[in-house]
Amino acid sequence: xxxxxxxxxxxxxxxxxxxxxxxxxxxxxxxxxxxxxxxxxxxxxxxxxxxxxxxxxxxxxxxxxxxxxxxxxxxxxxxxxxxxxxxxxxxxxxxx
Numbered sequence: 001x002x003x004x005x006x007x008x009x010x011x012x013x014x015x016x017x018x019x020x021x022x023x024x025x026x027x028x029x030x031x032x033x034x035x036x037x038x039x040x041x042x043x044x045x046x047x048x049x050x051x052x053x054x055x056x057x058x059x060x061x062x063x064x065x066x067x068x069x070x071x072x073x074x075x076x077x078x079x080x081x082x083x084x085x086x087x088x089x090x091x092x093x094x095x096x
Contacts, residue, residue, distance in 0.1 A: 019027060 015024065
């Protein structure tokens, strides 16, 4: 079963009806940015793996290289924001 032109047309019409004509460029831009971030993270993981393979078994880790995936520089910003809100005592509910 191959994709035919009418399949593509139906998909385009469905996207326009669901999201609206004005929101489609924003959605595409957001998806492109997400893909770039994902690709850079995958490349970084590959580089880290190569660096670990190049190191000998008894060799100490390179300064700045961490074995823990969630070090301070790579923590999720949402987690940081959540902690900041908790420290302030903000419950996160929207203001009226």
